[in-house]
Amino acid sequence: MTYFPEEVVEHIFDFLSSHRDRNIVSTVCKAWYRVERLSRRIVFVGNCYAVRPGRVMARFPGMKCLSVKGKPHFADFNLVPHDWGGFALPWIEAAARGCPGLEELRLKRMVVSDESLELLARSFPNFKALVLVSCEGFTTDGLAAIATHCRGLRELDLQENEVEDHGRQWLSCFPDSCTSLESLNFACLKGEVNAGALERLVARCVNLRSLKLNRAISVESLARMLARTPHLVELGTGSFTVEHRAEAYQRLIHAFRKCKSLKSLSGFWDVAPRCLQSIYSICPNLTVLNLSYAPAIQGADLVKLIRHCFKLQKLWVLDCIRDKGLAVVASTCQELQELRVFPSDIYGTGTAAVTEEGLVAISSGCSKLNSLLYFCHQMTNAALITVAKNCPHFTRFRLCILDPGKPDPDTNQPLDEGFGAIVRSCKDLRRLSLSGLLTDKVFLYIGEYAARLEMLSIAFAGDSDKGMVYVLNGCKNLRKLEIRDSPFGDAALLENVGKYETMRSLWMSSCDVTLGGCKALAAKMPRLNVEVINDRDESDEMEENPSDMHKVEKMYVYRTLAGARNDAPEFVEIL
Amino acid sequence: MSTTETGNSSTTESAVSGLDYEETQLTLAPPGGSRSELERKRGFSEGLGLSLETKDFLSGSSDEPPISGAGEPSAAKAQVVGWPPVRSFRRNVLKSCTYVKVAVDGTPYLRKVDLEAYAGYQQLLTALEEMFTCFTARNYPNERRLVDPVNGTEYVPTYEDKDGDWMLIGDVPWKMFVASCKRLRLMKSSEAVDLGCITAR
Numbered sequence: 001m002t003y004f005p006e007e008v009v010e011h012i013f014d015f016l017s018s019h020r021d022r023n024i025v026s027t028v029c030k031a032w033y034r035v036e037r038l039s040r041r042i043v044f045v046g047n048c049y050a051v052r053p054g055r056v057m058a059r060f061p062g063m064k065c066l067s068v069k070g071k072p073h074f075a076d077f078n079l080v081p082h083d084w085g086g087f088a089l090p091w092i093e094a095a096a097r098g099c100p101g102l103e104e105l106r107l108k109r110m111v112v113s114d115e116s117l118e119l120l121a122r123s124f125p126n127f128k129a130l131v132l133v134s135c136e137g138f139t140t141d142g143l144a145a146i147a148t149h150c151r152g153l154r155e156l157d158l159q160e161n162e163v164e165d166h167g168r169q170w171l172s173c174f175p176d177s178c179t180s181l182e183s184l185n186f187a188c189l190k191g192e193v194n195a196g197a198l199e200r201l202v203a204r205c206v207n208l209r210s211l212k213l214n215r216a217i218s219v220e221s222l223a224r225m226l227a228r229t230p231h232l233v234e235l236g237t238g239s240f241t242v243e244h245r246a247e248a249y250q251r252l253i254h255a256f257r258k259c260k261s262l263k264s265l266s267g268f269w270d271v272a273p274r275c276l277q278s279i280y281s282i283c284p285n286l287t288v289l290n291l292s293y294a295p296a297i298q299g300a301d302l303v304k305l306i307r308h309c310f311k312l313q314k315l316w317v318l319d320c321i322r323d324k325g326l327a328v329v330a331s332t333c334q335e336l337q338e339l340r341v342f343p344s345d346i347y348g349t350g351t352a353a354v355t356e357e358g359l360v361a362i363s364s365g366c367s368k369l370n371s372l373l374y375f376c377h378q379m380t381n382a383a384l385i386t387v388a389k390n391c392p393h394f395t396r397f398r399l400c401i402l403d404p405g406k407p408d409p410d411t412n413q414p415l416d417e418g419f420g421a422i423v424r425s426c427k428d429l430r431r432l433s434l435s436g437l438l439t440d441k442v443f444l445y446i447g448e449y450a451a452r453l454e455m456l457s458i459a460f461a462g463d464s465d466k467g468m469v470y471v472l473n474g475c476k477n478l479r480k481l482e483i484r485d486s487p488f489g490d491a492a493l494l495e496n497v498g499k500y501e502t503m504r505s506l507w508m509s510s511c512d513v514t515l516g517g518c519k520a521l522a523a524k525m526p527r528l529n530v531e532v533i534n535d536r537d538e539s540d541e542m543e544e545n546p547s548d549m550h551k552v553e554k555m556y557v558y559r560t561l562a563g564a565r566n567d568a569p570e571f572v573e574i575l
Numbered sequence: 576m577s578t579t580e581t582g583n584s585s586t587t588e589s590a591v592s593g594l595d596y597e598e599t600q601l602t603l604a605p606p607g608g609s610r611s612e613l614e615r616k617r618g619f620s621e622g623l624g625l626s627l628e629t630k631d632f633l634s635g636s637s638d639e640p641p642i643s644g645a646g647e648p649s650a651a652k653a654q655v656v657g658w659p660p661v662r663s664f665r666r667n668v669l670k671s672c673t674y675v676k677v678a679v680d681g682t683p684y685l686r687k688v689d690l691e692a693y694a695g696y697q698q699l700l701t702a703l704e705e706m707f708t709c710f711t712a713r714n715y716p717n718e719r720r721l722v723d724p725v726n727g728t729e730y731v732p733t734y735e736d737k738d739g740d741w742m743l744i745g746d747v748p749w750k751m752f753v754a755s756c757k758r759l760r761l762m763k764s765s766e767a768v769d770l771g772c773i774t775a776r
């Protein structure tokens with residue numbers, strides 16, 4: 001192939017859609033490396049500290065789309081202290097210098113300041129899409145800068161970010177000349193926006209296909225906007241509190257009837273069950289339904305709604321759907337591929353919700369199911385074995401039994417056999433989260449059978465170092481391993497140190513790893529960053545040299561070409 | 576401990592919640608006192624019977640059988656940091672949820688209302704009237720009742736407060752009521768009279 005002109009080779013590479021394939025061809029020979037790097041348009045950086053921003057820009061000068069991820073996954077659950085890191089600014093600065101043709105930026109779990117948003121807004125004349133997921137550090141002032149300066153912006157997608165509210169004017173900063181928006185999602189903003197400005201913006205953006213509003217938007221406003229956007233494909237409603245006898249509600253029903261293209265619904269923040277009737281006309285077309293922010297919708301109303309949704313492929317609900325409701329989903333939604341059942345009762349006011357019965361029902365009805373996130377009160381081995389038999393196509397299987405370390409309630413046994421059945425049956429499993437009472441045996445099964453596993457989350461599981469070793473030695477495609485509150489120590493950590501260079505990262509918190517173990521790992525593997533994260537309150541005690549026997553509270557290990565990072569706060573020690 | 580935030584390792588948050596990281600760690604010892612290394616070893620024992628349900632739940636109504644872990648420690652249950660694994664954004668949305676159950680004597684199922692959706696008692700009663708469409712609200716001086724026009728049965732709106740006592744709606748300022756109300760019950764007037772809470776008409 002080296003005899004072909006470069007344009008031909010480049011054209012052939014165009015057919016490679018995955019990053020991994022492109023990474024592999026670039027290692028074949030220098031010629032291919034060169035062709036590939038100059039023609040790569042989409043760049044994905046899974047760990048912002050694995051490589052320096054400047055190096056990425058230098059290697060891929062033709063980059064158009066950049067995705068960067070920052071904090072480790074457990075940061076979502078408050079296990080990573082604030083100020084740990086993951087700053088977006090260096091990436092935006094480097095891109096501004098090296099890739100001014102940048103069109104799309106996607107950031108996840110990063111700290112994004114208003115300053116970086118302002119720089120972003122001014123540095124890329126062709127900028128089209130900004131997607132921020134689980135980020136923090138910015139305010140509506142930063143959004144105002146984006147709205148003001150990004151001419152031709154097509155997509156502004158804010159998912160579950162912590163955004164400080166500095167007023168409602170940001171939305172008015174979209175100039176009257178802005179007609180290019182195709183996707184606008186500000187559902188996570190807490191504050192009010194200028195409803196009039198929003199309605200005008202929506203009306204003039206004729207290509208708008210996805211609109212997700214925040215809680216502050218009234219039904220009246222929603223009805224007016226829907227009347228102007230009958231071609232909408234995805235809608236996140238606002239507050240949805242309305243008197244069902246009100247005129248606005250009637251207008252809303254009328255507007256919904258006209259939206260023949262609507263396929264995805266979310267929001268429903270404060271909806272009264274009665275008002276759900278307004279969407280019955282759309283339900284038969286829905287492929288995506290997210291009711292996980294609507295605690296007011298209980299069993300019977302939920303079920304009535306779902307009976308209309310027979311084309312559903314993706315469903316996110318709260319556990320108030322109960323097992324009976326899941327049985328209805330199973331019989332109605334034959335096309336279902338992804339199901340997420342979230343807990344409605346996080347603060348322990350003790351309402352029974354879903355159990356293994358609901359999951360078994362789903363598995364018998366929804367044979368296409370491949371992605372599951374299920375928070376429940378209990379699970380049995382028998383149920384998991386049945387689920388494994390009914391649904392061999394799982395690629396993502398995350399089970400969270402709310403009571404840590406809870407056994408099978410029928411047999412009082414650990415859930416090793418149940419999860420074992422899952423990994424044995426689901427040969428394409430890429431992501432797995434475990435819970436309940438588990439011994440080393442489950443890790444033996446995982447190591448042996450989960451050949452395609454890429455991400456494993458472990459909490460309150462295992463008996464000894466052997467458990468972790470089974471996984472490290474067995475799962476050859478493992479990329480991310482995160483462990484909390486499990487009895488794995490230095491012996492496990494140091495058993496297969498070469499493994500960590502084949503992985504993106506390892507997180508261990510509240511385990512038995514000691515400072516000495518971490519130091520040994522760092523000494524053996526210079527191309528890993530071994531971060532010891534101390535709790536802020538304890539950092540005063542840390543002044544005196546802690547002994548190597550001291551157990552490390554939180555450890556984050558990742559491969560890197562960039563060496564130790566220079567933006568680490570005081571409480572993070574990089575060995 | 577149903578209203579306590581899960582502990583967090585950051586100092587500001589622990590100052591606010593009154594729990595610091597140490598206290599909320601899963602341990603075999605009762606809360607308080609120092610922890611030794613030994614106690615941190617995880618094992619399936621009564622200590623791990625810590626369930627996330629609260630005492631209040633166990634003493635609640637009988638319509639829902641408790642699903643509990645193996646064994647219950649006698650003291651208040653510690654909440655485990657970062658568990659269940661739910662993103663802060665979602666937690667905050669559900670935390671601000673002031674939904675309470677509404678039971679009506681004689682009806683087979685309960686409803687839920689979000690107290691924060693209403694500005695005062697009048698709106699709440701209107702909403703209840705709406706919800707259980709058979710009722711019309713009647714205002715008596717210092718009391719509010721709902722009436723079923725079909726059979727003339729009067730209902731007195733009552734609520735269970737944080738202490739577990741059943742109270743008549745309307746005595747305390749609205750905000751105080753929202754903060755302390757755990758569930759609502761429309762009690763038949765006849766029963767309420769027997770309890771001596773209201774005078775017979």
